[in-house]
Every structure is written in structure tokens, then in C-alpha cells.
Amino acid sequence: MRLPQPRDTAALLPPPPSSTLTTSRGCRLHLLSPTTELDIGAAEYSTVYSRLCSIEYLLPAATCLLLTLYGFAILVSFCDKNFSSYKLNVTEAMPLLGRIGSKGYDNTMDDQWSGFSTNYNTLVCVALILGGFSAFYRKFLFRQTASSSYRSSGAAVSPLLLVNDELSAALGSRVRAQTSPVVCGKPHPRCRALRPLSAAPRGCTAFLQGAWILPTFYTITGFIFVAAVHGPHFFLPLLLIIANYVIFSRLQRLCPYWLFMATMWATHVAGLYIIEIANGFEGTYWLQYFTTSADEALNLLGYEQKPLWDTNMRWAISFRMSTLRLISFNYDLWEATHAAARARERATAKHDATCIECAQLREQNAALAAALPAEASRCYKYRTEYPRDPADYNFVNYAAYTLFPPLYLGGPMSSFNAFVSYMRVPSTSMPLRKMVTYAFSIFRIYATTVLLLHFVHVPALAKHSYLITEMSFQEQTHYFYYTLAYLWLKFNFIWKSSRLFAMLSGIEVPEDMRRCFANTLTVRDFWRDWHASFNLWVVRYMYIPMGGSSRVALSVLPIFLFIALWHDPVLHLVKWALCIAVMFMAEVAVSGCFGWAVAAFRREMAAVEPRATSGEGINCQCSSRINSLARLARFLAAMSASTPERQLCSWRMPL
Numbered sequence: 001m002r003l004p005q006p007r008d009t010a011a012l013l014p015p016p017p018s019s020t021l022t023t024s025r026g027c028r029l030h031l032l033s034p035t036t037e038l039d040i041g042a043a044e045y046s047t048v049y050s051r052l053c054s055i056e057y058l059l060p061a062a063t064c065l066l067l068t069l070y071g072f073a074i075l076v077s078f079c080d081k082n083f084s085s086y087k088l089n090v091t092e093a094m095p096l097l098g099r100i101g102s103k104g105y106d107n108t109m110d111d112q113w114s115g116f117s118t119n120y121n122t123l124v125c126v127a128l129i130l131g132g133f134s135a136f137y138r139k140f141l142f143r144q145t146a147s148s149s150y151r152s153s154g155a156a157v158s159p160l161l162l163v164n165d166e167l168s169a170a171l172g173s174r175v176r177a178q179t180s181p182v183v184c185g186k187p188h189p190r191c192r193a194l195r196p197l198s199a200a201p202r203g204c205t206a207f208l209q210g211a212w213i214l215p216t217f218y219t220i221t222g223f224i225f226v227a228a229v230h231g232p233h234f235f236l237p238l239l240l241i242i243a244n245y246v247i248f249s250r251l252q253r254l255c256p257y258w259l260f261m262a263t264m265w266a267t268h269v270a271g272l273y274i275i276e277i278a279n280g281f282e283g284t285y286w287l288q289y290f291t292t293s294a295d296e297a298l299n300l301l302g303y304e305q306k307p308l309w310d311t312n313m314r315w316a317i318s319f320r321m322s323t324l325r326l327i328s329f330n331y332d333l334w335e336a337t338h339a340a341a342r343a344r345e346r347a348t349a350k351h352d353a354t355c356i357e358c359a360q361l362r363e364q365n366a367a368l369a370a371a372l373p374a375e376a377s378r379c380y381k382y383r384t385e386y387p388r389d390p391a392d393y394n395f396v397n398y399a400a401y402t403l404f405p406p407l408y409l410g411g412p413m414s415s416f417n418a419f420v421s422y423m424r425v426p427s428t429s430m431p432l433r434k435m436v437t438y439a440f441s442i443f444r445i446y447a448t449t450v451l452l453l454h455f456v457h458v459p460a461l462a463k464h465s466y467l468i469t470e471m472s473f474q475e476q477t478h479y480f481y482y483t484l485a486y487l488w489l490k491f492n493f494i495w496k497s498s499r500l501f502a503m504l505s506g507i508e509v510p511e512d513m514r515r516c517f518a519n520t521l522t523v524r525d526f527w528r529d530w531h532a533s534f535n536l537w538v539v540r541y542m543y544i545p546m547g548g549s550s551r552v553a554l555s556v557l558p559i560f561l562f563i564a565l566w567h568d569p570v571l572h573l574v575k576w577a578l579c580i581a582v583m584f585m586a587e588v589a590v591s592g593c594f595g596w597a598v599a600a601f602r603r604e605m606a607a608v609e610p611r612a613t614s615g616e617g618i619n620c621q622c623s624s625r626i627n628s629l630a631r632l633a634r635f636l637a638a639m640s641a642s643t644p645e646r647q648l649c650s651w652r653m654p655l
Contacts (some may be wrong), residue, residue, distance in 0.1 A: 065517070072478075075478055076456060082470075086457065089106070089108060089109055090460060093105050097298055101455070106455050106457035106459050109457075113449075116494050126405050128506050130217075130221060131505045131506075134426075134505040134506055137214055140229055149429050219399040221400075223238075228250075231311030232309065233280070233311070241403075244330070245329075272323060272565060275316050282314070318409050320567075322402055324413055325413075327541055328413075329416040331545075332415060336417075346385070348386070357380075358379045373425050384417050384418045388421070397419075399417075401414075405501075406501035409498075410495065412495050412511070413533040415540065420507055435504075438503075441496070445496065449486070452489065456486075458483055462478065495513060509533060510532050511532060512533050513532070514529045517530065522586055523583050524587060542559050546558070553585065
């Protein structure tokens with residue numbers, strides 16, 4: 001029997017444990033709203049989702065597993081029968097897998113998989129160099145600042161914001177110390193060299209404390225990395241990156257918001273299209289002597305011009321990710337220059353009140369709350385939405401952001417605000433133990449992908465499309481399913497590896513592939529969880545500026561058209577964008593009807609609850625009605641709850 005609680009503190013108390021038995025027939029459920037508890041007279045259970053040991057979970061899970069294994073067996077049989085058609089395109093199988101029936105390893109037909117897996121050791125070395133230098137630099141900066149604070153007088157240097165040795169050990173020496181922007185009343189000469197982008201005077205905190213060293217190191221390393229990846233044509237993306245900074249850092253002070261955004265979007269979309277149709281300008285006359293491939297190596301005299309060094313990846317492909325970073329910098333710069341105070345107030349109020357990740361970080365860092373900078377307990381979204389000081393939008397930070405090696409080739413995508421924030425105050429969300437566990441999960445993904453490519457040669461079948469037409473309908477169904485599974489495994493391995501490489505340097509980025517592709521019920525959830533970092537980028541830099549939820553019908557089509565053109569400006573992707581937009585709008589309409597059903601259900605619960613809690617008896621007819629509504633509630637809540645809502649159902653944010 002529940003004890004009476006004061007009205008003003010009832011909302012602050014945690015819910016009773018799920019194992020506690022009560023004398024009433026009701027139970028407390030987190031249903032459609034994560035903060036609303038309803039007493040509906042259902043059987044005792046602690047969550048709206050099925051338990052792992054329940055028949056409601058085991059039966060569908062076993063069915064999905066059997067269907068997956070059945071499809072795997074069918075495709076293995078088909079590949080064995082047609083192996084002679086593409087055996088020249090696969091390599092020899094690993095000895096262990098060859099003993100159990102594998103005829104070859106399909107690791108050459110997909111350039112993305114073969115290129116990333118072949119050069120994985122090199123990427124690991126680059127990540128370790130960046131991570132080691134970042135840790136050494138932050139530790140050195142901390143010690144230097146701590147020692148200089150005892151030697152300097154208060155009149156010469158403004159007070160320092162120091163952290164203690166306990167913080168240095170907790171963060172793995174990823175600590176940043178800050179100082180005031182003025183020493184002896186005069187800015188540092190190097191600070192004066194980089195003039196502010198806005199009318200506000202620029203502080204020289206970064207240069208006084210050596211904060212320019214880390215982005216400079218990232219820039220130099222990124223320059224070498226880009227040159228090694230793109231070959232002699234590496235200067236083309238660098239020229240475009242420099243041109244974007246020179247033009248739009250000045251244009252944002254001269255144009256109103258709508259004109260600045262229209263010019264920026266038109267320029268970058270047109271640039272993507274021109275680069276694609278011109279094949280990266282690699283075949284033009286003035287670049288013939290800097291050729292990167294033998295096919296394009298014939299000059300006007302007719303003899304072959306050998307490339308200066310090899311190319312691992314065409315710059316036109318990776319520049320698509322760079323375009324997103326350029327747009328991010330331009331938008332964040334405009335917001336920091338013209339609407340910084342309002343954006344900071346909005347971000348702080350929002351994340352202090354409703355952000356789960358910020359609350360989890362505060363709880364995790366509670367023991368070091370006095371020593372940690374406040375920014376260390378902030379999530380990625382807060383650091384994205386909170387504008388930086390105008391002094392941080394300099395060319396050194398900009399170059400480090402656009403050329404950072406772990407994220408340069410394929411992401412995950414990060415905003416400029418968040419990247420600079422993590423350079424100054426590194427992430428604390430993944431300590432060493434979690435990092436090792438995360439690396440082991442990446443290894444499992446790699447092992448699963450290798451196992452799949454040893455028995456089901458998905459890329460080889462895609463290259464020999466006539467084999468797909470010879471499949472039966474059942475075989476084609478399973479082939480398309482495993483094609484999607486292969487894409488999920490491949491991109492999951494690439495994006496999670498890149499995220500881990502960035503985390504070694506203290507740079508946190510959103511995690512892509514947040515759940516299995518087969519565990520998605522709607523188009524919206526599939527898009528949110530597949531390329532999650534790109535989805536966050538679209539929401540911040542396209543969806544919200546175009547009106548957000550108030551104009552969702554007008555923003556869906558332009559967004560998906562841009563996504564199609566960003567991937568590849570071809571006609572079939574434009575058709576894909578139109579189909580997805582239609583499906584998305586249909587889903588929004590159905591969700592609106594579903595919201596009406598939710599409102600009706602809540603009204604029904606409000607009518608039933610007084611009689612159930614007043615101590616009166618409940619007849620059989622009412623009881624069966626309530627039980628039916630309870631089952632409906634579990635189904636509707638499981639279908640409608642998004643990922644943040646599910647976290648709210650199982651975790652209560654401390655106040």
C-alpha cells in the first residue's frame with residue numbers, strides 16, 4: 001500500500017522498484033509519455049517491452065534467426081553452383097574457412113571495403129600518432145600552466161582556470177587550461193595577426209596558452225594525409241577549402257541571413273554537380289602533367305606521363321564530406337556572429353532541463369565536478385548548438401576541422417562548434433575501459449563481414465548482374481536482404497572505426513548505425529539510425545532553418561533531393577528521393593492519425609483511473625476492458641517510442 005506523499009515533492013521521488021508488490025491490482029507504467037504514470041489495473045510488469053525470457057520475445061527472435069539462416073543456406077548453395085562465373089574476381093579463402101566449405105574470399109570487388117580494410121593498419125598508426133600527441137600536448141600544457149601560475153604575479157597575468165592532478169588522471173591527461181585574453185593589457189602579436197571575423201575584438205587566449213599548437217598539428221597531419229590519399233591532385237580540394245573560408249567569412253558580415261544562406265547553398269550544390277560532371281577536373285589540359293592514373297596519362301605529344309605518386313582515392317569522392325563541413329562552418333560562423341547570445345541561452349536552458357546525455361555525464365563526473373570545466377559534462381548536441389567565441393572561428397581551427405584525418409574520408413560527421421569544443425575540452429564519455437570494449441565490438445563486426453564474404457559473395461554477384469536475373473524469386477528476396485546486411489556491416493565497420501580513431505584524440509562524434517537495420521519499423525527511424533551523424537547534420541543545417549516541424553511538408557522534398565545529389569547527381573537517385581519523400585509524408589500522415597488514437601486512449605485512461613484508485617470494486621466487464629486497453633498500451637508504446645523516449649522509460653534524470 002502506497003504511503004501518502006506531499007503534493008510538492010511527489011513528482012521528485014523515484015518510482016517504486018519493479019519487484020515491489022502492492023495490494024492493489026494496478027501497476028505503474030511509463031506509457032506514451034515518459035513522464036506520465038498511469039494506473040490501469042493491468043498485471044504486474046516493469047516495462048512496456050517484452051522480457052528477454054518471455055515467449056513474446058523468444059518466438060519472434062527465433063523466427064527471424066531461422067529465416068536468416070535459411071536465406072544464408074540458399075545463397076551459399078547458389079554461390080557454389082555459379083562460382084565458376086566469377087571465380088577470377090575472388091581471392092583464396094582463409095585456411096580455416098576453406099576447410100568448412102568456403103571457395104573464396106570476395107574482398108576485391110568492393111573498393112570501399114577492400115581499400116579501408118587493406119589500409120587499416122596505416123589508419124590505426126595515424127590515429128595513434130594523433131592520439132598520442134594530443135594526450136602529450138594536453139598534459140604538457142597543464143603542467144606548464146600550473147607551474148607558471150606560481151611564478152606569475154596577479155598584475156602581470158590574469159587568474160587562471162586551473163584543474164588539479166586528479167582531473168588530469170581522470171581524463172587521461174586530456175586537460176585544457178584557460179586564461180584571460182589579455183596579458184599586461186596588450187594582446188599578443190600573433191593574436192593581432194589573425195583579425196576577428198566580426199566587429200568584436202578577438203581574444204588571444206588560445207595563443208597565449210599554446211592552444212594553437214593542437215589544431216596546427218592536426219592541420220599539418222591532415223595536409224600530409226590528404227596528399228597521400230589523393231595523389232598529385234590533392235591541391236584541388238585544398239584550394240576549394242581555402243576559397244570557402246576567404247569568401248564566406250567575409251560575406252557573412254555583408255549580407256542578410258536569407259541572402260547569405262541562399263548564396264552558400266547555391267554555391268555548394270552547384271559545386272558538387274560541376275565537380276561530378278567534370279570528373280574532378282583530372283582530365284583537363286592544365287592538370288595533365290599531374291596525372292594520377294595511367295588511363296589519363298597521355299599528353300599532347302603522345303607519350304605516357306607517369307604519375308608523381310599513386311592515388312588511393314579520388315578527391316572528388318571524399319570532397320562530398322568536406323562540403324558538409326564547409327556548410328557547417330559557414331552556418332556556425334554566422335550564428336556566432338549575429339545570434340550568439342540567444343542561441344547560447346536556448347541551448348543551455350534546453351540541455352539543463354531535458355537532455356539525458358548531459359545528465360548522465362554530470363552523474364559520471366560528479367566526483368570531479370569541482371575540478372572539471374562545465375563544458376566537460378556537456379553532450380555533443382549541446383556543444384553543437386552552443387556557439388563558440390568569434391575568436392575560435394580562425395583559419396587554423398577551420399583547417400584542422402576540415403582536414404582531421406580520422407574523419408576526413410567518410411565521417412562520421414561533426415559540426416564545427418563541437419569539434420573545436422572537443423579540441424579545447426576533450427570528451428569524457430569513453431574512458432579506456434569503454435574504449436577497449438568498443439574496439440572489441442568493431443572486431444566482431446569485421447569478423448562477421450569476413451565470414452559473410454567467404455560464403456555469400458555479395459559484391460561479386462552485384463558485378464555480374466546477369467546471375468541475379470537467373471535467381472528464383474525466393475533467392476532474389478534473400479539476396480536483397482543480405483545485400484542490405486552487407487552494406488550495414490561494411491559501413492558499420494568503417495564509421496565505428498573512424499569514431500574510435502577520433503576518440504583517441506578526445507574528439508567525440510555521433511555514432512552511426514545505432515541499431516540493426518532489421519530492427520527498424522519506420523522510414524524515419526531507419527534514416528535516423530543508419531547514418532545518424534548525417535541525420536543530425538541535416539536537422540541542424542537544413543530542417544530547422546527551413547522551419548522545422550511547422551513546415552515539415554515543405555522541407556521534406558528539398559532535403560531528400562539534396563541527399564540524393566550529395567550522394568551522386570544521377571537520375572535514379574533523384575527518383576529515389578521522390579519515392580522516399582512520398583513515403584515519408586505518408587508516414588507523417590499516419591503518425592498524425594496515430595496521435596489522435598493516443599489522445600483517445602489517454603482520455604479513456606483518465607476516465608477509468610478515478611474508479612480504480614478510489615478503492616471501489618471493479619466488475620469483470622470493466623476489468624477485461626482495462627486489461628484490453630493495457631495490452632493496447634503496450635503495443636502502441638512499443639511501436640511509437642523513439643530511442644530517447646526508450647532511454648527515459650528506463651532511466652530517470654536526477655534533479
